[in-house]
Amino acid sequence: MEKVFTIKLAGPAGLGIKSGGQLLSQILIAHGFSVHDYNEYPSLVRGGHNTYQVTFTTGELFAPHHTVDLFFSITPGHWQQHLKEFTPNTLIAADEKVAAAPTTGHLESVPLKDMSIEVGTVIVTNTICVGLAAFLFHLDPEICHAQITQQFGKNAEMNIKAFDAGWVYAQKHLSAYLQSVNPPKGVANRKLVDGNEAYGWGFIQGGGNFYSAYPMTPATGALHFLAAKQQEYKLHVVHAEDEIGVASIASGAAFAGARAAVGTSGGGFALMNETISYCGVTEIGMVFYLVSRPGPATGLPTYTSQGDLLYAINSGHGEFPKIVLAPSSQLESFEFSALSLDLAAAYQLPVLVVSDKFLAESAVSLEDLSQKKVTPLSVEVVKEGDGHFKRYALTPTGVSPVALPGTKGAEFIANSYEHDEYGYSAEDSETTVAQLEKRHRKLDSAKPNLPKAVLHGSPKATKLIVCWGSVAGPVLEALRLLPAGHPYAALVVRTVWPIDPEIEALTKNYPEIITVENNQTAQLTTVLRSQINFHPTRVITKFDGRPFYPEELIKEFT
Amino acid sequence: MTTIAELRTPHAPTWCPGCDDFLLLAGLQQALAASAIPTEKTVIVYDIGCAGNMADFVHTYAVHSLHGRSIAVAMGIKLFRPDLTVIVIGGDGGIYGEGLNHLVAAARANSDIKVFVSNNYLYSLTTGQTSPTTPKGAKTKSTPLGVTNEPLVASRFIPAINDQVWVQKVSAKNIAELNGEIKEALNHQGFALLDVDENCVSFGKQLR
Structure with missing residues (x-):
């Protein structure tokens, strides 16, 4: 079995722990390695203890590992809380003179800060670490330089200098720690993508055209991604006043014909609950992308949890059908994003896609999703009505015909009250039961299109x-x-x-x-x-x- | 050209006899009939409350949304389909209370929606509690000791958010003026809010 390696960078926020880790991953992917990243960071902007780890191998890989082979403590004091991740072979490169060495692993004092100042600025410390790692893992400096150029643009020159400084230092002082690994031959056309970006690509490839959100970790990545793509792909991306507004605005767009989704985490999802119920009864199909973090309340904002499953399933007051999908990989975040838009449109109900911080903010090597096409389910809309349109017609499948505003003669009310087949409010028991049963039948109709275990x-x-x-x-x-x-x-x-x-x-x-x-x-x-x-x-x-x-x-x- | 008959539904209004909402309904139907906007291009988003119950009485595309959410739903419709004429019908509770954050957002955005507020200074569908516009001191079912808050006055605070938007106040009793202002609101390019001063025939006695 191919050996799996893990390199971890640790240090305070603001010193490019994440961007250094991502650069390393991109370099490894360019060499043909499979990569699974994982990062931990506290809910603050400067300081604290941030980590970014890159687990990689030449073969198949499903998750990041706990055991670390090469550890960087970018500023003093960032390795002590990771002792359990070290083995006797772990190299800990720390920028400090250490009085007490770790009981497991080899600690080497590396003057990262001095080296970075020599290059020009402390913010290239991360790239120096990448240079060190590249030497120890026999990476191709040309491929590394090309990736640095691609990632850093106008700052590429300084970062190449930093990379080379790290490489040369490792060659001179750390060659005892050279790893035994042969980078795979041939450069695979894969990209580094996290679950949120994969979700975003799925939204685009699945024909999504309206995304609204209010920033909330760990779902914010999807908002950033889609906001940056809105012009290129003609998307409406709306950062609304609060999560109630977010969900309500998206429901309006969906009523008007959009393939709409909203993204949030547990706290924002709580505010959206009334809209889920409202989509249930009005039969407005839209997608709720719920990226969980540990609650209750503000909880651990930047950590992971599967603690919202029952809440998602039971979200929204009253009884109405909904579909809850749980992608089990970054690739499925892509697939289920596209599928959820289809299901929402075809079955006219709320569809939830439940992810979490671990899936959404961890990056992996994946095929280029910008080129991955999906075929949407075809959904028919009424072209003309006779002035008496039965938007909520009682059908065997439970799925009733849809008309969009602008269609002559098919005017109707999307009604949050219980209603008759036309959408007019109704309170009699026969209509109530008939509409509840009709809506419920949609779950059976949707079943063939739901991902199987x-x-x-x-x-x-x-x-x-x-x-x-x-x-x-x-x-x-x-x-x-x-x-x-x-x-x-x-x-x-x-x-x-x-x-x-x-x-x-x-x-x-x-x-x-x-x-x-x-x-x-x-x-x-x-x-x-x-x-x-x-x-x-x-x-x-x-x-x-x-x-x-x-x-x-x-x-x-x- | 749409006729008033075409704008009617099989359902007769369910408001109390003498309710000022009849006047708002009549004015809106007349204005829509007189306008060049085809019914299929008109979307009315109704809030929850007595005024929102107008949903069953006007034949256009419509959403009977949730309490307070009508403006946000309308903004979504208009964002995705700028070709549609998007109208909001709500009361003082939904628009100025539960949905105030959305009203502020719509005014800031100068969202091209037309909001008609049936302002009777009370929550009436829930049988007469204080609303955001109830005069200070008024004794209502939920404030038997008298309202202690200052009332919200739309024509004062909305222009302070964005002086580009159109805000007017009109009495429902002055029918000619009401109908004129409805037409003006519909013709305005950008956010328009018409605050229609009404009297609740069932619970308004508390305010006098």
Whole structure:
């Protein structure tokens, strides 16, 4: 099996920890490596303790690793809280004279600040680290220079100088730590993309044309991405006054024919709840992109959590159909973004796409999504009416004809009150029941188009891991690393509402079922128990704001 | 040209006899009929409240939205479809209370929507509690000891947000003037708000 390496940069906010890590990733991708990044940062703009790690290998990779091979403490004092990530072979390059060395690993004092001042400015410290790493991992300096030029534009020259300074220093002082790795041959045409950008590309390729949001970590990346693309792709991107306005504005656009989505995290999602209910009864199809972080309330704003699943499923007052999709990778963030727009348009209901900080803000090597086309579901709209348009006609599928403003003779009310087939308010019991049942039928009609749960692993497996969303990455990575012949398979649930009854058949024959969730109360486990015969023998949860690492799951599984 | 008959629906208004909302409805239908705007190009977004119940009585494209959200929904429609004429009908509770943040946003943006506020100084569909425009000191069901807040006056605070927008106040009782102002609001390019001074025949006694 190909060896997996991890390089981690740590230091205060404002010194380019993230941009240095991204540069390193882009360089590795340009060499043909597979990359999985992960970053941690506190909710502040300057100072604090920021980390960016790049896990990479020549083969397949599903998640970042916990164990670090090369660690950079860009300013003094940023390595001590990472002792558990070090092995006897870890090189810790720290810009300090250290009295007490770490018990595990080799600490080398590297005068990063002095070197950066010699180059011209402390803000190139990160690029010096990239130069050091490039030497130790036998990277091609020409490819590195090309990536630096691409990333830094007018500042490229100084950064190339910084890169070279790091390279030369490592050559002179650190060659004892040269790693044994052969960069793959041939440059793959892959890009570094995080879950939010992947979601944004899916929105664009899926024909999305109206996105509104209010900044909230960790969903803000999607807003930034789409706002920057609005002219090129003719999108309406609106930063509205609050999340209630965000959702209401998008619902208006969707009524008027837009393929609309809103993006937020838990707190903003709470404000949008009335709109979810309103979309349910008015049958205005729109997408809610919910990128979770740990609550309650402001919680841990820049960390990860799967703690909003039940809230998402139960969002909005009253009873109405909704679809909740949970992408389990950055690529699925792309796919489900496009699919959610289709489902919202075709079935005229709220569609939620539930991601989290780990998935949305972690970057990976992926095919170029700007070139990845998807075919939208075709949705028919009425071309002309007779002045008595039944927007809420009772149909066997529950899906009624749609007309857009501007269509002669098809005027109707999109009504938040219970209403008759025309949209006029109604309170009688027959109409109420008929409309509730009609709307509910849409879930059955949508079912063939909902992503099925995916089973990974051998048919001979006796132990089944059940997970959803971002946890799938570490679970699949753990299975990949377990010794051959291990008894595990993994089921990744991708449509978390409505629950596909077939999951019962997929799970019932395993003597052992282990659910793994990045929340406190095992929320998918609760949902599955409520919907099908489902009896896990073990539940593993983690709710400290950090994702699972494959190494800790392997410990749990062996 | 649209006729007033074409703007009617099979549903007769459900307001209390003598409600000033009848006058706003009649004025709006007349103005729409007299205008060159085809019904299919007209979208009316209704708030929740007595005035919002007009939704069932006018035959155009319409959204009967949520309490306070009519302006935000209307802004979304207008942003995506500038070709449409977008009108908002709401009360003082929805527009100046629950939806105040959206009103401020629409005025700042000079969003090209026409807002008609049926301002009767009370929450009337919920049987008569204080609203943001209730005069100071008035005793209502939710303020039996008297209102202690200063009332919001749209014609004063909206121009302070953006002096490019059109804001007028008119009494529903002065029908000729009301109809004239409705037409003027519809013809205005940019954000327009007509504050229609009304009296609640059922719960307005509290204010006198």
